Structures are given as C-alpha cells and as structure tokens.
Amino acid sequence: MTAIVTQGxxxxxxxxxxxxxxxxxLEEHRIHGLLGRNGAGKTTLMQLLTGQVFATAGSMQVLGAxxxxxxxxxxQTCFIQESQRYPDTFRPIDVLRIAAGAYPNWxxxxxxQLVDDFRLPVKRTIKKLSRGQLSAIGIVIGLASxxxxxxxxxxxxxxxxxxxxxxYDYLLADFSQHPRTIVLxxxxxxxxxxxxxxxxxxxxxxxxxxADTDELQHAAIGVSGRAAxxxxxxxxREVLERTALGSLASATVTAHDGDERAAxxxxxxxxxxxxxxxxxxxxxxxxxxxxxxxxxATDVATN
Amino acid sequence: xxxxxxxxxxxxxxxxxxGWPLVFMALSLVVVLIIGALIVHVTAAGExxxxxxxxxxxRWNGAIFALLGPLIGFGFTAMGQYFxxxxxxxxxxxxxxxxxxxxxxxxxxxxxxxxxIGKVIELATGGFGLGIRFFDVxxxxxxxxxxxxxxxxxxxxxxxxxGAAITTAFHRWGQSFLWSFWIGLALVVLxxxxxxxxxxxxxxxxxxxxxxxxxxxxxxxxxIGAIGAAVWLALVRRAQAR
Numbered sequence: 001m002t003a004i005v006t007q008g009x010x011x012x013x014x015x016x017x018x019x020x021x022x023x024x025x026l027e028e029h030r031i032h033g034l035l036g037r038n039g040a041g042k043t044t045l046m047q048l049l050t051g052q053v054f055a056t057a058g059s060m061q062v063l064g065a066x067x068x069x070x071x072x073x074x075x076q077t078c079f080i081q082e083s084q085r086y087p088d089t090f091r092p093i094d095v096l097r098i099a100a101g102a103y104p105n106w107x108x109x110x111x112x113q114l115v116d117d118f119r120l121p122v123k124r125t126i127k128k129l130s131r132g133q134l135s136a137i138g139i140v141i142g143l144a145s146x147x148x149x150x151x152x153x154x155x156x157x158x159x160x161x162x163x164x165x166x167x168y169d170y171l172l173a174d175f176s177q178h179p180r181t182i183v184l185x186x187x188x189x190x191x192x193x194x195x196x197x198x199x200x201x202x203x204x205x206x207x208x209x210x211a212d213t214d215e216l217q218h219a220a221i222g223v224s225g226r227a228a229x230x231x232x233x234x235x236x237r238e239v240l241e242r243t244a245l246g247s248l249a250s251a252t253v254t255a256h257d258g259d260e261r262a263a264x265x266x267x268x269x270x271x272x273x274x275x276x277x278x279x280x281x282x283x284x285x286x287x288x289x290x291x292x293x294x295x296x297a298t299d300v301a302t303n
Numbered sequence: 304x305x306x307x308x309x310x311x312x313x314x315x316x317x318x319x320x321x322g323w324p325l326v327f328m329a330l331s332l333v334v335v336l337i338i339g340a341l342i343v344h345v346t347a348a349g350e351x352x353x354x355x356x357x358x359x360x361x362r363w364n365g366a367i368f369a370l371l372g373p374l375i376g377f378g379f380t381a382m383g384q385y386f387x388x389x390x391x392x393x394x395x396x397x398x399x400x401x402x403x404x405x406x407x408x409x410x411x412x413x414x415x416x417x418x419x420i421g422k423v424i425e426l427a428t429g430g431f432g433l434g435i436r437f438f439d440v441x442x443x444x445x446x447x448x449x450x451x452x453x454x455x456x457x458x459x460x461x462x463x464x465x466g467a468a469i470t471t472a473f474h475r476w477g478q479s480f481l482w483s484f485w486i487g488l489a490l491v492v493l494x495x496x497x498x499x500x501x502x503x504x505x506x507x508x509x510x511x512x513x514x515x516x517x518x519x520x521x522x523x524x525x526x527i528g529a530i531g532a533a534v535w536l537a538l539v540r541r542a543q544a545r
Binding site: 047050051052053054069070071074075077078079081084085086087088089090091094095097098099101102103147 | 304305307308311312315316319380384385387388390391392393394395396397398541543544
C-alpha cells in the first residue's frame with residue numbers, strides 16, 4: 001500500500017515556485033529519503049503533506065485521504081521540523097506532555113529513555129536551550145509518537161556526531177520493532193545512506209530523481225585513468241562530472257549494463273559512487289542544465 | 304475533535320496561564336494598599352477629607368491592568384506562538400479554533416469571577432479598611448457585582464478575540480496589514496477629532512454616547528468582540544504555517 005501519493009503537486013508563492021508539479025508515490029513501512037539542496041522544496045512538500053500549508057495546484061493522498069484539515073490523517077502523522085517554533089515560556093516537558101496527549105500511539109517509556117540519553121533538560125525554558133537540545137525535543141517526539149507516518153525534516157541540526165549516531169540507532173531499532181513509514185530529509189546523506197530504502201531528490205521544486213537505493217548503487221560509476229582513455233570512454237555517455245589533473249582524469253557517468261566491464265577493458269579504474277556523491281553530481285548537473293538550456297537532462301534511474 | 308489537547312496546549316504551563324497574572328495582580332494590589340496606608344497615615348490628623356478624595360481619585364486608577372494587561376497579550380500569543388505549535392503537532396485549524404475559543408471563554412470567566420469577588424470584598428471592607436479602589440474602578444464598572452462580572456467577562460473575552468484576529472490578519476498579510484491597520488486607526492481618530500472640532504451635531508452625538516447606559520455599552524463591547532471573533536474564525540481556517 002502507498003502511504004503518500006501526489007499528482008502534479010505545486011505550491012507557488014508570489015516570488016517563488018517552491019514546489020512545481022511534484023508527482024511521487026511513497027510505499028508504506030519504508031524509510032524514504034527526501035533530499036535536495038537548500039530551497040529545493042523539501043520542507044514545503046512536507047508542510048503540504050501535513051496540511052500546514054495549502055497547495056496551489058495538484059492533488060495528494062496521505063494514508064488514503066487528503067490531509068487538509070483531516071484529524072484522522074493528521075493524528076496518524078508526526079512532522080518534526082527543524083524550524084518548529086515553541087511558545088517563549090514553554091519548557092520541553094510542556095511540549096512532551098502535549099505530544100503525549102496528541103499522538104494515540106505515544107510510548108512514554110521510550111520518551112523517558114530518549115530524554116535521558118539525549119540529556120535533554122526538560123524543565124529548562126526552551127528559549128535557553130541550545131540548537132542541539134531543541135533538535136532533541138523533536139527527536140523524542142518523532143520517535144516516541146510512533147506515528148504510522150513520521151516526517152523528520154533536518155531532525156538533528158546542532159547535534160554532535162555521537163548524538164546523531166544515537167538517533168540513527170534508535171530510529172532503526174524502533175522501526176524494526178514497530179514498522180512505519182518514515183520520510184527523512186537531511187543534508188548528512190552519507191550518514192543515513194544505509195538507512196534509506198528509497199530516495200526522492202528535489203531540485204528547484206521539481207523531482208530530480210525518484211528511485212530505490214538498491215537501483216542507485218548501480219546508477220552511476222566513477223572511472224579514472226589516463227585522460228585520453230577516460231575521454232575516449234566518455235564519448236557518447238552521459239557525464240555527470242569530469243576532473244583532470246595533468247595527464248590523468250576522473251569522471252562520474254551514468255551507468256548502463258556493460259559500462260563497468262567496458263571501463264575496465266579500456267584500462268580504467270572503476271569505483272562505486274556514493275549516494276552523497278551522486279546527489280552532488282545530479283544537483284550540480286541540474287544547475288548547469290538550467291544555466292545552459294541546451295545541456296542534456298539526466299536520466300539516472302528516474303521513474 | 305481533539306479539543307482537550309488544544310486546551311492542554313494553552314494551560315499546560317500553569318504558572319504561565321494562571322500563576323503570573325494572579326501574582327502581578329497581587330503585587331499591584333499590594334502597591335495600592337501601601338499607597339492607601341501611607342495617605343491615610345500621613346494625612347490622618349491634618350486633612351480629614353483625604354481619604355474620601357483619595358477614594359474619589361482612584362475611580363480611574365489603572366492598577367487592575369496588572370491583571371488585564373497580560374490577558375490582552377493572551378490573544379496575540381495564542382495565534383502568534385501556540386498556533387504554529389498546534390499545526391506542528393498535527394492538530395487541525397478547526398480543533399485549534401474550537402479549543403482556543405473555549406480557553407478564551409474559560410479565561411474570561413475565571414478572571415471575571417476573581418475580579419468580581421475582589422470587588423465584593425473591597426466594597427464590604429470599605430476599600431480594605433483604607434478607602435482604596437482596586438477592583439471597583441471605571442474599567443470594571445461601578446455598578447452591582449454581577450454587572451462587574453458581566454462587564455469584565457465581556458471586556459477580557461473581547462480583547463482576546465480582537466488580539467487573535469489582529470495576529471491572524473498579520474500572519475496572513477504581513478506588514479501591509481499593519482500599515483493598513485494603523486492608517487485606518489489614524490483616519491478614525493482624525494475623523495473623530497475633526498468631528499468634535501467642526502460639527503455641533505457630532506459633539507452632541509458623542510455627548511449622548513457619554514451618557515449612554517450600562518446595557519448599551521455592554522452591547523458595544525459584545526459587538527466588537529463578535530466582529531473580532533468573526534474575523535479570527537474566518538481567517539484562521541485558511542491560515543498557513545510560516
């Protein structure tokens with residue numbers, strides 16, 4: 001079953017098209033990555049899917065119905081956003097008490113454990129919390145709510161590497177025991193690459209890539225060797241990036257069946273391309289394409 | 304409808320919701336009591352009418368705004384600070400509006416009762432034995448206790464509704480709303496002043512307003528509150544996260 005379906009979903013503001021004709025389907029009980037550069041439209045998409053803002057055009061179904069003013073859907077949906085504002089006088093314990101009442105599947109024991117592990121000072125005024133401690137509030141709510149559909153929008157801004165690792169561990173452990181649909185938006189792509197089963201990359205409000213991570217492992221390859229050999233190999237292929245140093249060159253190309261063998265036969269070294277590297281290549285190529293309308297569009301594993 | 308969650312949102316921090324307004328009120332009352340004690344003590348021998356003139360002078364004293372002031376801000380913070388969190392926690396606009404309206408009514412009733420009880424005590428004890436006025440002032444009404452109850456209830460409810468309406472409009476239209484609001488308000492004030500200076504019939508009309516009875520005044524307050532409620536409820540249904 002699909003947890004989220006959108007058709008031509010758009011959100012236009014007077015000065016910008018934050019989201020422009022987005023059509024995606026996200027299956028339930030999976031961890032989806034929603035990636036994109038700053039201003040790509042990730043937060044806007046999640047705000048639309050949780051009924052926080054209204055669409056300019058298009059349609060969406062969340063857990064089988066429109067989320068707009070739909071208490072049945074929204075009570076099953078938890079949206080942890082980086083920019084969440086809290087009343088000035090609130091303390092974390094106030095927010096957690098309200099969240100406990102608002103989410104039907106709330107797990108207090110897990111919340112207590114997370115508060116301890118993330119060392120969240122629950123009785124300190126929120127105004128006095130650090131950026132990382134603010135993020136910890138969101139993480140506690142996002143995990144302890146056990147909502148069938150949970151959105152994490154940059155959930156660990158300001159958290160150190162240890163705390164981020166702890167979040168991934170908790171997320172994976174709790175997800176295994178209580179499968180649910182998770183949409184995770186982050187800039188720390190390499191850190192979460194192993195968690196993600198499916199990825200949607202947005203760029204300038206449009207879907208740049210929509211694919212399972214399994215497919216993406218073979219979507220592009222890195223080749224390196226003598227510049228002349230590399231250039232000969234690149235001829236007729238879609239090049240995402242090429243760099244040269246003296247007589248040597250390396251490049252990232254969209255991979256098709258047999259490309260890996262062909263590269264080795266041409267005497268080139270072949271290396272896998274990480275999700276983060278692929279993301280950088282795709283978004284950079286997209287920006288270059290936008291700047292030069294004649295540049296070819298990428299066709300990496302989009303569906 | 305998860306109205307209970309919205310009510311909890313507004314009241315979970317009890318010190319903030321109930322504690323501080325009452326503490327501010329108590330402190331303000333103490334200050335007025337000290338002033339009363341000083342005046343009564345210092346002038347007791349020399350000026351027998353001092354107590355009566357102080358009592359008269361305090362008819363318009365605004366010390367009660369130590370309580371009413373924070374309540375005026377309640378409508379602004381409800382929309383400015385609590386609404387974004389309510390949306391963030393997956394509550395619908397309809398649920399937020401219903402729960403918040405309930406909290407407004409509850410708050411107005413709670414503090415109106417406190418003020419009315421304070422007024423009864425103040426009158427029964429001759430201004431707490433010092434001839435002072437704190438609860439029995441123009442803003443809360445000089446009439447019977449039940450009139451103070453109705454008047455303060457309507458006043459508190461109205462300022463909260465109007466505050467929520469203004470904040471929601473600002474949320475929707477931003478700075479351009481504020482400019483329009485202040486320009487509109489300035490035009491009204493200008494029109495009023497011009498009318499008072501230039502028009503005899505207008506002066507007569509304002510004079511009639513001044514002598515208007517208690518009940519029509521309550522109607523005016525209720526009407527302003529109803530307009531605030533209508534604007535707020537109409538706008539909040541289409542309010543978006545920022």
